[in-house]
Amino acid sequence: MSEIDPRAYWLWLQHALGAGSSKQNRILASYPSLQVFYQEGKESWLLEGYFTPKELHALETWSVEQAQALLDYCEKLGQTVITPDDAEYPDLLREIPNPPCALFVKGKLPDFSHRLSISIVGTRKATATGRGAARSIAFELAKKGVIIVSGGALGIDTAAHQGALQAGGTTVCVLGCGIDAEYLMVNASMRDAIALHGALVSEYPPQTQPISSNFPIRNRIIAGLSVGTLVVEAAARSGSLITADFALDQGRDVFAVPADIFSPVSQGVNNLIKSGAKPVSCAEDILEEYSELFPEKIYLDGGKTNDMIKDNGMIPKKQENVNYLQEPADISDDAKTVFRFLEKQPVHIEVLQEKTKMNTSRILAAITELELSGAVKTYSGGRYSLP
Known part of the structure; x- marks a missing residue:
C-alpha cells in the first residue's frame, strides 16, 4: 500500500x-x-x-x-484539507463539542488565535435597513482588524461579507455544500473575492449539493469560528437563531440589532435581546466587549482612535488608573473602594478582587450600588468599567 x-x-x-x-x-x-x-x-x-x-x-x-x-x-x-492534527486548524473549533473532522478550504484561513472574530448572520429576506446595518457594522469591525464570519447566503450574510471586503478586511464564508457546488451563482464573484481576502470553508467534500439539512449543521461552525455572533434581522423561526443557539451552547457571546416590532423579520432578534443578548447599534458596541482580550488591536477612546492611527500609524498608549468620574455620594465603603479601581477600559472581577482584597459577594454588592448610582457599566463575562 x-x-x-x-x-x-x-x-x-x-x-x-x-x-x-x-x-x-x-x-x-x-x-x-x-x-x-x-x-x-x-x-x-x-x-x-x-x-x-x-x-x-x-x-x-x-x-x-x-x-x-x-x-x-x-x-x-485548489482546495486545502485541514484536520485537527494540523496547526492551521482553528483552536476556536477545537473547543466546541462536535468539531469537524476535516475542513475543505479555498483561500487562506486567518489566524483566529490572535485576532477577534465575529460572525454576522440574519435573514435572507432582509430589509434595506437590515442590510445597511450589517454592511456598516461589518465594515467598521473589519477596519479594526476583526475577522467577519458568515454563511454566504443572500440578505444579511451577503451584506456582512460585502462590508468586510469593502473595508479591505478579512472575511470567512462557511458553506453548507461543497465549495465547488453551483450555489447561489449570483454571489459567485463575491465568493471569489472572499477566497482572495480570506477563505471559503466547508466540512462537505467537493460536489456536495446544497441540501437544506446541511445548513443547520453548518451553523455550528459559523458560531464556532467566532468569539461572538451578531444577529441582524431574524424571524421567530430562523436559521440565524440556530447559529445563536450554537454560540450560547459553545459559551460564546450573542449580540442583536434591535428591530421594528412590526416587521416580520424582527421577532427573532427582539426575542434574543429579551433573553439576554446584548443590543448593539454600531461596531463599537461589540468592540468594547473585547478591549481586554485584544488590547493591541482594539482601542476605544470616544471615536478618535481611527484618526490617530491613520495620521500617526500607531495606537496611542492607554493611561492607567485615571478615574475622572466623581465618586457618587452616599455609597458604602466597599462601593467606594471598588469605584477607585474602575477604569474606562473594562476590568474583570478577578482583577478587582486582587486589587481590593474583597471577595466576590462583596464586590458584586458594591457593583449593584454603583449601578444604581449610574457609576459603573457592566459587560459580559464579569467585567466592569466607568460609564
Missing part, C-alpha cells in the same frame, strides 16, 4: 460519521490515533457499542485509500 497522508484518516472518519458528529471525541479518548482505530477493524468497532449500523457500514466499506484519493482530488481543485 502506498503511503497514506494522516489527513486521509480524518476524511475517512468524517465520511463515515457524517457532518456534525461528536463521536470522534469518544474514539480519540479510547485509541492513541485514528490510524490505530482504523487498523483495529470491525470487531473492535462493534465492541465500542455507540456506532449505528449505517456508520459501521460506512466505516467498513469506504477505505482510507478512497479518502486518500479524495485528498488528492481536492489538491487538484
Whole structure:
C-alpha cells in the first residue's frame, strides 16, 4: 500500500460519521490515533457499542485509500484539507463539542488565535435597513482588524461579507455544500473575492449539493469560528437563531440589532435581546466587549482612535488608573473602594478582587450600588468599567 497522508484518516472518519458528529471525541479518548482505530477493524468497532449500523457500514466499506484519493482530488481543485492534527486548524473549533473532522478550504484561513472574530448572520429576506446595518457594522469591525464570519447566503450574510471586503478586511464564508457546488451563482464573484481576502470553508467534500439539512449543521461552525455572533434581522423561526443557539451552547457571546416590532423579520432578534443578548447599534458596541482580550488591536477612546492611527500609524498608549468620574455620594465603603479601581477600559472581577482584597459577594454588592448610582457599566463575562 502506498503511503497514506494522516489527513486521509480524518476524511475517512468524517465520511463515515457524517457532518456534525461528536463521536470522534469518544474514539480519540479510547485509541492513541485514528490510524490505530482504523487498523483495529470491525470487531473492535462493534465492541465500542455507540456506532449505528449505517456508520459501521460506512466505516467498513469506504477505505482510507478512497479518502486518500479524495485528498488528492481536492489538491487538484485548489482546495486545502485541514484536520485537527494540523496547526492551521482553528483552536476556536477545537473547543466546541462536535468539531469537524476535516475542513475543505479555498483561500487562506486567518489566524483566529490572535485576532477577534465575529460572525454576522440574519435573514435572507432582509430589509434595506437590515442590510445597511450589517454592511456598516461589518465594515467598521473589519477596519479594526476583526475577522467577519458568515454563511454566504443572500440578505444579511451577503451584506456582512460585502462590508468586510469593502473595508479591505478579512472575511470567512462557511458553506453548507461543497465549495465547488453551483450555489447561489449570483454571489459567485463575491465568493471569489472572499477566497482572495480570506477563505471559503466547508466540512462537505467537493460536489456536495446544497441540501437544506446541511445548513443547520453548518451553523455550528459559523458560531464556532467566532468569539461572538451578531444577529441582524431574524424571524421567530430562523436559521440565524440556530447559529445563536450554537454560540450560547459553545459559551460564546450573542449580540442583536434591535428591530421594528412590526416587521416580520424582527421577532427573532427582539426575542434574543429579551433573553439576554446584548443590543448593539454600531461596531463599537461589540468592540468594547473585547478591549481586554485584544488590547493591541482594539482601542476605544470616544471615536478618535481611527484618526490617530491613520495620521500617526500607531495606537496611542492607554493611561492607567485615571478615574475622572466623581465618586457618587452616599455609597458604602466597599462601593467606594471598588469605584477607585474602575477604569474606562473594562476590568474583570478577578482583577478587582486582587486589587481590593474583597471577595466576590462583596464586590458584586458594591457593583449593584454603583449601578444604581449610574457609576459603573457592566459587560459580559464579569467585567466592569466607568460609564
